Amino acid sequence: MKILVCISNVPDTTTKITFTNDNTQFNTSGVQFIVNPYDEIALSRAIELCEGGKGTVTVINVGEVATEPTIRKALAIGADDAVRINAAPRDAYFTAYQIAEYAKSNDFDIILCGRESIDYNGSQVAAMIGEFLDIPSISIIKKLDYDGSTATIEREIEGGKEIISVSGKFIASCAEGTAEPKIPNMRGIMSARTKPLQVVEAKEIAQLSKVQQFETPPPRGAVKLVPAEDPAKLIDLLHQEAKVI
Amino acid sequence: MSVLVYVEQVDGKFKKSVFEAVSYAKAIADKQSANLTAISIGNVGESELKELGKYGASKVLNVSNDQLKNFVNQAYAAVIAEAAKKEKSDVIVLSNSFSGKGLAPRVAVKLEAGLVDGAVELPQLDGGKFQVKKTAFSGKAFAIIELTSAIKVIALNPNAFGTKENATDTTIEAFNPEVKSTDLAAIVKEVIRATNKISLPDAELVVSAGRGLKGPENWGMIEELASLLGAATACSKPVSDADWRPHEEHVGQTGIAISPNLYIAIGISGAIQHLAGVSSSKVIVVINKDPEAPFFKVADYGIVGDAFEVVPKLIEALKAHKG
Ligand SMILES: Cc1cc2nc3c(=O)[nH]c(=O)nc-3n(C[C@H](O)[C@H](O)[C@H](O)COP(=O)(O)OP(=O)(O)OC[C@H]3O[C@@H](n4cnc5c(N)ncnc54)[C@H](O)[C@@H]3O)c2cc1C
Numbered sequence: 001m002k003i004l005v006c007i008s009n010v011p012d013t014t015t016k017i018t019f020t021n022d023n024t025q026f027n028t029s030g031v032q033f034i035v036n037p038y039d040e041i042a043l044s045r046a047i048e049l050c051e052g053g054k055g056t057v058t059v060i061n062v063g064e065v066a067t068e069p070t071i072r073k074a075l076a077i078g079a080d081d082a083v084r085i086n087a088a089p090r091d092a093y094f095t096a097y098q099i100a101e102y103a104k105s106n107d108f109d110i111i112l113c114g115r116e117s118i119d120y121n122g123s124q125v126a127a128m129i130g131e132f133l134d135i136p137s138i139s140i141i142k143k144l145d146y147d148g149s150t151a152t153i154e155r156e157i158e159g160g161k162e163i164i165s166v167s168g169k170f171i172a173s174c175a176e177g178t179a180e181p182k183i184p185n186m187r188g189i190m191s192a193r194t195k196p197l198q199v200v201e202a203k204e205i206a207q208l209s210k211v212q213q214f215e216t217p218p219p220r221g222a223v224k225l226v227p228a229e230d231p232a233k234l235i236d237l238l239h240q241e242a243k244v245i
Numbered sequence: 246m247s248v249l250v251y252v253e254q255v256d257g258k259f260k261k262s263v264f265e266a267v268s269y270a271k272a273i274a275d276k277q278s279a280n281l282t283a284i285s286i287g288n289v290g291e292s293e294l295k296e297l298g299k300y301g302a303s304k305v306l307n308v309s310n311d312q313l314k315n316f317v318n319q320a321y322a323a324v325i326a327e328a329a330k331k332e333k334s335d336v337i338v339l340s341n342s343f344s345g346k347g348l349a350p351r352v353a354v355k356l357e358a359g360l361v362d363g364a365v366e367l368p369q370l371d372g373g374k375f376q377v378k379k380t381a382f383s384g385k386a387f388a389i390i391e392l393t394s395a396i397k398v399i400a401l402n403p404n405a406f407g408t409k410e411n412a413t414d415t416t417i418e419a420f421n422p423e424v425k426s427t428d429l430a431a432i433v434k435e436v437i438r439a440t441n442k443i444s445l446p447d448a449e450l451v452v453s454a455g456r457g458l459k460g461p462e463n464w465g466m467i468e469e470l471a472s473l474l475g476a477a478t479a480c481s482k483p484v485s486d487a488d489w490r491p492h493e494e495h496v497g498q499t500g501i502a503i504s505p506n507l508y509i510a511i512g513i514s515g516a517i518q519h520l521a522g523v524s525s526s527k528v529i530v531v532i533n534k535d536p537e538a539p540f541f542k543v544a545d546y547g548i549v550g551d552a553f554e555v556v557p558k559l560i561e562a563l564k565a566h567k568g
Contacts, residue, residue: 013498013518017385037499092350092360116346118383118498118521121363127318127350136319136431139347142492152434156493157343158255159444162316163435170431176485176499177492208359208394212376215387217524223531223541228550232562234530237546239566242528244450244507245474 001055001148003046004108006099006125007074008036008117009067019214026119026214033066035073037181038114038174045179046112047078049146055109056080060102062095064088068197076184076192087202091209092120096128098202103133110151111171115140126173136170142177247282248274249334251325252297252305253316253344254287255438261408262340262447264300268409269401270338271301272367277336281413282306284328284420286313286321291417298415300408306332306420313424315433316344320424322351327422329356329396336368341400342446349400359392362400365525383498383521403447404504445494448477451505451526453496455481455519457512457533457552461489466556467511473563479503481513497522512552515540532556 011017012032020027035043046057059079061071064086071082085098103111113126123139130137142161143154150167156175184192226234238245250270252263267283274281283302285294287309294305306328313320325348329337337352339345341362353360361377365387369376374391377399381388445451452471458464464478471478478494485495496503498521508526513519515531515538523529524543531544534551541547548555 011382013521017382019386093353096350096354120381120388121379121383121502123346124350124353124360124362127347128354130319131322131351131354134427136317137347137351138431139318140343155343157436157438158260158446159442160436160438161493162433162437164431165434166431168430175492176495206357206394208353208357209361209390209392211388212391213389214381215378215389216385217387220529220543220545223544223547225547225549228548228555229558231548231555231559232565234546234548234559235562235566238507238528238530242507242545244528 001050001110002108003050003055003057004103004111005039005043005046005057005059005079006111006113007039007043007059007061007071008114009033009061009063009070010036010117010119013037013118017216023214024212033070035070036114036117038116040077040181041176041178042112042114042174043074043077043079044182045144045174047182048179058083060085060099062087062089062098062202071197072192073184075195076188077182078188081196081198083198083200085200085202090207092122092124092128093208094205096125097132097205099125100129100132101203102200103129109169110146113171113173115173115175123173126171130171136166138164138166138170138172140175141172142175144172144174144178246277246279247332247334248277248279248336248338249329249332250281250283250302250338251348252283252285253340253342254285254289257287257289258293259296260447262342262403264408265403265406266338266340266401267297267300267302268411269367269406271411272409273336273338274301276367276370280304282332282334284308284325286324288314294417295415298413299410301411301413302415303413305415305417307417308420308422310421310424312429315436317429317431317433318344318347318351319431320428322348322355323425323428324422325352326355328420335396337396337398339398339400341402345400349398353398356396356398357394358396358398359394360398360400361390361392364399364401365405368399380502380525384502384524385521402504404449404506443475443477445477445479446501446503448503449505450474450476450507451479451503452476452509452511453479453481453513454484454511455513456483464490466560470556470560470563473560473567481519510540511556513540514538515543
């Protein structure tokens with residue numbers, strides 16, 4: 001079995017977000033980049049499915065050379081090899097197209113992504129890859145079992161879940177619960193340095209969207225404190241002033 | 246020119262988020278002097294379809310096909326793309342729901358359309374540009390995205406626009422595009438819905454609790470408060486990691502991002518990753534015994550106190566308020 005896992009290079013979760021060039025660019029100065037937390041879940045599940053020699057896990061990232069430390073982190077967690085498509089990702093459409101083109105010429109049984117990236121919060125790449133490859137895509141999954149040919153998948157829906165069965169190739173995007181993120185051990189970190197990392201040039205495709213500007217949310221006013229002995233006052237405020245109850 | 250809105254049904258009924266998407270799509274159609282068509286897939290009765298007229302849909306394409314009874318995004322995307330071609334739609338609107346998130350990208354690729362998901366405002370159409378504001382960096386910022394393609398797809402965040410009535414005469418038209426069997430390769434075996442629970446992503450009021458509650462046995466008062474308010478329940482990540490609460494209640498950067506009208510956070514510190522998913526809530530109330538808890542910095546109202554004393558009193562006060 002061959003599994004391809006898509007890895008996004010994102011700012012660390014504690015990063016304070018700022019912008020430069022008249023708020024048109026994300027300010028990367030001093031920012032620590034990490035494997036997107038949901039992609040880590042996808043990677044961890046892929047590694048579990050392949051445990052005991054049942055298959056191999058390839059990670060793929062669309063990014064410039066600066067993303068290689070993030071790719072090495074994924075190799076340290078336990079991927080077997082890696083591919084970097086050499087381009088700055090423009091948008092999800094561009095990214096998904098590059099990954100789909102790579103997947104077309106390399107025979108993968110399963111492709112996994114995270115449910116969204118924590119920078120642009122798009123949950124687009126997985127379903128777009130599915131469409132480019134004309135294979136089923138299952139978004140925001142919570143559980144994935146695979147018997148070698150058929151997958152049984154639990155998908156989140158509003159106020160519940162759905163059980164889906166799919167045979168043949170498919171792509172899924174993973175959410176919390178699909179696996180516990182694995183922490184790289186010393187052996188993983190050492191071997192990551194020598195695992196193969198292939199660099200592939202990007203293909204041209206029309207650009208359909210672009211970021212024009214960023215904004216930061218307006219600061220919130222000071223908190224209004226209500227004495228702990230008098231929660232009725234809070235109910236009053238929520239009813240009369242905030243008008244939310 | 247026309248605007249097409251996909252209306253997601255649950256057991257033959259439309260939820261509030263659907264009427265919100267229709268209201269939003271109608272506002273775009275009005276800006277462009279275009280017609281608004283809705284497309285419904287699955288088995289929805291005529292009176293329910295007529296409801297869409299209240300929010301401005303002048304035509305409803307009704308795809309009633311047993312093969313499409315359950316949501317399969319590959320097949321649904323094909324149907325929506327067909328409808329868009331038939332209606333010559335240049336803007337397609339969906340809800341950024343769990344299903345919408347799987348569907349909108351496929352529709353966009355089929356139509357070679359630019360996509361904005363997580364949209365929070367109406368598009369700006371100044372100077373021939375088409376720009377849409379969306380959440381980014383898990384609520385720590387917004388990005389304004391320009392779509393440069395001929396056809397545009399927008400997935401609207403729940404609670405971002407609200408519903409607006411706009412009564413219109415509606416015609417319902419049967420629509421029966423062919424469904425390829427290869428588009429039905431993913432088979433829905435079972436749908437499990439917690440019927441008596443309010444779904445978190447579309448909830449207007451949310452009561453949430455964290456590690457300050459000490460253990461799962463203490464959630465009774467949280468549930469009671471939520472049920473009195475008609476609110477959904479949520480939790481912080483360590484709470485779901487410890488299995489005190491199910492994963493689907495976990496909100497934040499790696500959980501669900503929500504923007505209810507009221508978010509009540511009890512015994513939650515307000516770590517940056519938690520705030521990331523909830524800071525766009527309209528009103529935030531924090532109950533925490535530590536006056537230095539970071540959550541107070543983003544809260545509108547706060548009580549510094551022990552949850553085990555405050556919450557029961559709050560419940561009594563709410564009961565009294567409701568009479
Ligand atoms: C990559 C990554 C992603 C993450 N994603 C998320 C996410 O999506 N969502 C999320 O929530 N977290 C997330 N976290 C975790 C986050 O950093 C915090 O650890 C977490 O939010 C803390 O949860 P908590 O506030 O419930 O618990 P704690 O930090 O333990 O805080 C408990 C709070 O309860 C208060 N308290 C204690 N007893 C009482 C009492 N009797 N009455 C009133 N108050 C009391 C305390 O003063 C304290 O403020 C993430 C972390 C990482 C590294």
